[in-house]
Every structure is written in structure tokens, then in C-alpha cells.
Amino acid sequence: MTTTIRYLPAFEDRTASLPLRLMLAPVGTAPALLDGAWWPRSRDLTAELPALTAVLDPLWGRITHVTVNPTFWPTIPRKVPVDGHVVGVGWFKAEQDPHKLLLFSYNVGRWDLLVIPPETSPATAARLMTEAADPLGILTARALMDEAEQRRIAEEMELSLVSVWDSEGGHEASLPTDSRGLPPA
Template identity: 40%
Template sequence: MTITTNRPAQSAVRLKLDGGQTRKAALDGAWWPRTTDAAAELPSLVEALGGLRGEITHVLLGATEWDMPHRRRLGAGSAAVRLGWFTSQPAGLVTVMTEFGRDRFDLLVVPPDATPDAAEAALSAAADSGDQNRAPEILARIERAG
């Protein structure tokens, strides 16, 4: 399932999710942000995921993959989302959690500098419920632009 938002094409969230009802895959999908500025990129991701599995309350990120400063809260829609920055978070993974820990999304983060073809392949692989590869394995196959 590809998610679209009511944003102009150049700022629409680039997100692809496994459309199945069961959670058998290692990943729930993938997100391709345009930059490594979490404060600029996360609101559209939270907006796109909001309501699919409950209200988004927390986002866990790899501390070394995003630009500084590492904020602890982010305004997204009508609510504030808590951000957690961890050096132990696997490379290329963002975990988006819903209220009361009821559910979560484990998403591959496609590097902003990935080529469009490599990004599309990664988005599709991560959203494929039959693909058991984790984020580091999929990232290893990504070709970078320029």
C-alpha cells in the first residue's frame, strides 16, 4: 500500500506499507525522506501513519543518522510526539509507536541520496510481506546518487 497525503507532489511523503492484516514480515514498509532533518521530515510521516493503527505517540530513531539537534518532542498535527534517539537502533530503521504501545510500525528508512530506482526497489522490498530481510540487508543493496 502506497500512502499519499494532501501535500504538493514535491513534498508528499514517500512511504510504502505492507497492506496485509497479519504482521509476518521483518518490516512493515519503508519511508524515503528527502533530507536527514528529522524535524522537517517526521511531521509528514506521522500525519501519513496517523489513524492507521491508532494515534502516534512515539518515534524511535538512530541517533547517528539524523542531523542535530535531537529534539525530544515534535509537534505533529494536533498532538506532540515524543522522539527517542538511540545509538542501539539498527541502521536504517525508524520505529513508530502508537498509543499505549498497542501497535507499531517498523520502517526501513531509505537514504535521501538513494537513486530513484534503488529507492523504489527498497520501498517495494520492505513492503513485501514475503521478504524477511531486515533494514541493514536492504540498505546494503541501495545505490546512492552522485
């Protein structure tokens, strides 16, 4: 299932289309390590959780509690007011993957979402959301993020090598020639 979290941007920005921010595994699929991915716009739980629960409450039942690892969240409020109720927030440093958000509902149970850092490029975020929502996925949240980081480093190295190649003449470098303009024999 794919869902877009809507928010009210600045007036002049309201007609702009927003990138996809949440992707969930298809309903009725076998349980996987992750139930989907969330790409918040900031690391402010007080600002981000209301939009997330507004989408998930109708799908999964009222979200009553969430837990995070404090590694990537600068401030963790104990409670966050959302549409008509309060969501309790807890944290576990050693016990919870820093790239995962756990959501709890009295009605249905628990869901695990990969949290994609807000500064992630749209292309990388889209790939991570797709992988996290794959019902056949076998990677943990940490493994997905480690893989994305390795890919980013490899792409930067490749760009760096191409840049060096081009700055040193690259494919346009001329071969030594003799007085007639022919390569030496």
C-alpha cells in the same frame, strides 16, 4: 498498502507530481521484519515527521513516539509538534539499526520502517520500498541497504568497464590488416 505523503511545495511547484515516499506492507499480512519503508526528503526530523504521522495516524492510531539511530540524523529533537499533538523522539545508537525508524502508538503497538536516505535515486528507492513492504521479506533494514549499496557499486564498476572499453576502441577497434585490407593469415 501504498501511500503518498503530501507536502506543500513552493507555489510554482504545486502542480508537479511527487514521487512515492512511503510504502506499507498490506493490511492483514503476517508480521515481517519490516512494516514498510519511508523515503524522507531530508534528514530533518522536525520537518519530516509531521507529514509521516499525518498519513499514519489515521491508519495505525495516533503515533505518540518514534525512535531512531542517530548515525544518519544530524539533530534529534526530544519532541516534534504534529497535527494536534506532540510526538516524543528517542534514540538508540547500539540497540537500533541505523536504517530503521520505530513508531509507537498507544492503540495498536509498534511498526518498523526502513528509512531510505533522501539522496537515494528514485529507482533504487522504489525497489527498496517494494522489498521492505513485502510481507514475505526476510531481510533486515541493514541487509536491504547493504544489498542496495553492493548493487550500486556493481553498476558503477560495469559503467566504468564499458567506458574503458569504449575509450580503448571497444567493439569498433579495427583489427590489423595486410595491404589488401584483409586480416593477416
